Amino acid sequence: MNFDNTKIAFSMKSKGDLRNAKLLFSVIQSPATVKLFKYLTNFALKIHFPVAWAVKPTLYRQFVGGETIEECGKTVQMLKNYNVKSVLDFSAEGGSSQKSIERAYNETLKSIKYAANNNAIPYAVFKPTAMVRYATLEKAARGMELSLEETQEIEKFRERIFSLCRAAWHEGVRILIDAEHYLTQDIIDNITEEAMETFNKERAIVFHTLQMYRKDRLEYLKKLHEIANEKGYITGIKFVRGAYMEEERELALKEGYPDPICATKEATDNSYDNGLRYVMENINSFELFSGTHNYNSNYLLAQLIEEKGIKRDDQRIYFSQLYGMSDNISFVLASQGYNVCKYLPYAPVREVLPYLLRRAEENTSMAGQTGRELKLIKDEIARRAKAHS
Numbered sequence: 114m115n116f117d118n119t120k121i122a123f124s125m126k127s128k129g130d131l132r133n134a135k136l137l138f139s140v141i142q143s144p145a146t147v148k149l150f151k152y153l154t155n156f157a158l159k160i161h162f163p164v165a166w167a168v169k170p171t172l173y174r175q176f177v178g179g180e181t182i183e184e185c186g187k188t189v190q191m192l193k194n195y196n197v198k199s200v201l202d203f204s205a206e207g208g209s210s211q212k213s214i215e216r217a218y219n220e221t222l223k224s225i226k227y228a229a230n231n232n233a234i235p236y237a238v239f240k241p242t243a244m245v246r247y248a249t250l251e252k253a254a255r256g257m258e259l260s261l262e263e264t265q266e267i268e269k270f271r272e273r274i275f276s277l278c279r280a281a282w283h284e285g286v287r288i289l290i291d292a293e294h295y296l297t298q299d300i301i302d303n304i305t306e307e308a309m310e311t312f313n314k315e316r317a318i319v320f321h322t323l324q325m326y327r328k329d330r331l332e333y334l335k336k337l338h339e340i341a342n343e344k345g346y347i348t349g350i351k352f353v354r355g356a357y358m359e360e361e362r363e364l365a366l367k368e369g370y371p372d373p374i375c376a377t378k379e380a381t382d383n384s385y386d387n388g389l390r391y392v393m394e395n396i397n398s399f400e401l402f403s404g405t406h407n408y409n410s411n412y413l414l415a416q417l418i419e420e421k422g423i424k425r426d427d428q429r430i431y432f433s434q435l436y437g438m439s440d441n442i443s444f445v446l447a448s449q450g451y452n453v454c455k456y457l458p459y460a461p462v463r464e465v466l467p468y469l470l471r472r473a474e475e476n477t478s479m480a481g482q483t484g485r486e487l488k489l490i491k492d493e494i495a496r497r498a499k500a501h502s
């Protein structure tokens with residue numbers, strides 16, 4: 114299996130798509146350009162200057178499925194034609210007002226129902242912090258005294274998560290609970306454990322996300338497994354490395370607690386891969402969703418599936434990458450019969466801008482990622498030119 118097979122990797126991309134991607138990845142390679150773009154975008158948003166005309170044919174086209182669930186339908190179908198499935202991810206970031214919380218909640222419910230009627234969408238997903246005012250969650254996480262209203266808000270937060278998990282259980286759709294900042298994760302861990310205990314009796318419906326850049330997550334994984342065995346349920350695990358490393362390190366330094374993140378990239382890689390090994394060793398009591406663009410971790414999981422003699426399309430195991438990134442990994446794995454899905458973000462242009470800025474920044478700061486994408490895109494453009502000459 115070769116992830117650098119660009120013919121398979123970009124089989125869905127038109128010439129125009131590739132040209133757009135080449136230009137985009139060339140531009141976001143420069144941290145200074147991304148910084149400037151971030152500044153200009155934030156300024157444009159502040160003064161209500163229209164930005165859609167610049168963003169929609171570039172960043173948006175590369176990384177987003179559409180403004181609404183319905184608009185994503187075409188992309189979902191196109192991906193399905195290549196054996197790649199989708200996870201619809203409502204990615205609007207509209208602050209923590211009651212209105213935006215209600216909207217995120219209703220949108221997630223809608224996506225669960227949509228997934229129930231579409232076999233190209235094996236999971237629903239939500240960000241837990243979209244279901245509560247962040248300031249209240251943070252206060253609770255810090256153990257500060259809460260007013261009656263705030264206590265009710267936290268209770269409502271728990272109810273919303275449970276209600277989404279219940280809806281997913283009812284519809285027979287698996288649901289991923291994303292992981293975010295270290296500070297608030299304990300509260301989310303507790304609710305997720307409770308939800309897994311309630312809804313994962315026969316199969317995994319609720320999936321907990323473990324950020325393996327955290328020093329404590331491998332031990333936590335083993336503890337989760339022990340608890341699940343005692344209580345008799347299946348543990349749904351989504352592994353990621355973790356997206357907030359710089360912020361976490363800065364906060365730990367500022368507030369004087371030990372840095373929760375592995376000291377080196379190598380340690381994070383080992384933690385991720387050992388997590389994969391542990392779950393695959395005990396696959397009869399787990400379901401696994403591996404969210405990574407890392408070559409070695411993807412090769413490793415494929416290898417573990419072969420070694421254990423598990424069918425490649427065993428529904429307990431999925432590989433996943435973000436839409437617009439690492440298509441080479443997704444399409445090559447899918448062409449070999451493994452289960453693959455893309456996180457497919459959707460939201461109106463203005464509201465998805467923070468997500469897009471994060472993608473641009475992530476692609477810039479991740480050593481090698483943009484260079485790799487760009488090289489593969491150029492290789493494919495050259496391959497097609499040669500094939501037509």
Ligand SMILES: Cc1cc2nc3c(=O)[nH]c(=O)nc-3n(C[C@H](O)[C@H](O)[C@H](O)COP(=O)(O)OP(=O)(O)OC[C@H]3O[C@@H](n4cnc5c(N)ncnc54)[C@H](O)[C@@H]3O)c2cc1C
Pocket residue numbers: 290291292293322324326353354355356357358374375376377378379381403404405406407433434435456479482
């Ligand atoms: C499908 C999918 C879903 C995702 N969902 C979430 C989510 O719910 N929550 C979330 O936080 N992130 C999520 N992410 C993002 C993810 O956490 C990573 O930021 C991103 O995928 C890059 O990691 P990688 O494994 O793909 O690749 P790699 O390029 O191999 O790894 C980069 C990652 O390694 C870690 N790292 C880098 N340098 C160091 C260092 N010096 N020391 C220690 N660690 C280091 C960081 O986590 C960095 O993001 C998701 C990603 C995917 C593909």
